[in-house]
Amino acid sequence: MDQVDRILAQWHQERPDLDVAPMGMFGRFGRLRSILSAELDKVFAAHGLNGASFDVLATLRRSGPPYALSPSSLIEWTMVTSGTMTNRLDKLEQAGLISREKNPEDGRGFVIALTEKGHALIDAAVTDHVANQHRLTKALSADEQAQLDALLRKWLAGMEADGS
Template identity: 35%
Template structure:
């Protein structure tokens, strides 16, 4: 593509296409690999994200759904739909927050904890396969470069 553009329009700077085009293609491969890894477990990426956010936080009392929505960058309505699906599947339970009876806390069930563990292993294996062509030093370099490139566009 770059060679064709260089022949067709030599004054056009198409260097960004070499990076962004490859990143987009790599992201597509990564998304497909993760989706394929989660399919046998009956989980979407959104479900995986919720389960493993709760698992990573490790709060035995549970997590406020608004906090989960914020950390997942989804609306509260989308989080409610995810939590409804996960509760129906027996992976999470909702309980009244003892500190605020108007609020709800969500926590993993034993089955949810187990599935979250399996799902993380499956996603890490898919990630490892995608990164297989790179050695440790190259992975660290790539991670650092991506962090630098993303930092002006990220908000907390």
């Protein structure tokens, strides 16, 4: 039994009329989220990053050559507001990890591009990040990981379809 099981047992005792099964899932998700976030943050911090800066650099890196995107594309991929993105970009530019360059397709706008320093940093960080993710999921077999991923995908698709 884990702590969530003990909490559910208390609810079963006090309110046997309620089906508290979802409470168990949400309790475990909350606990996992807390643990996993802390473990992911350790890897980001080891590279002088946080989750937000990692997200921007990783988005640029996975976009492929020339590793540059418009601010609106970055906002779309990272799902943050323009004000939040501007703050992130200012900090990354000050650190020399990105540059703002004229958009070659539209001289009025600009693109955000990885610098050589940013490219090297995100390559090292993402290598460690993926290794960390493997470490964090090793309690599940490959089949269990695939099953969990499929169930989470189904659940998320249902929630997104409902507009949640």
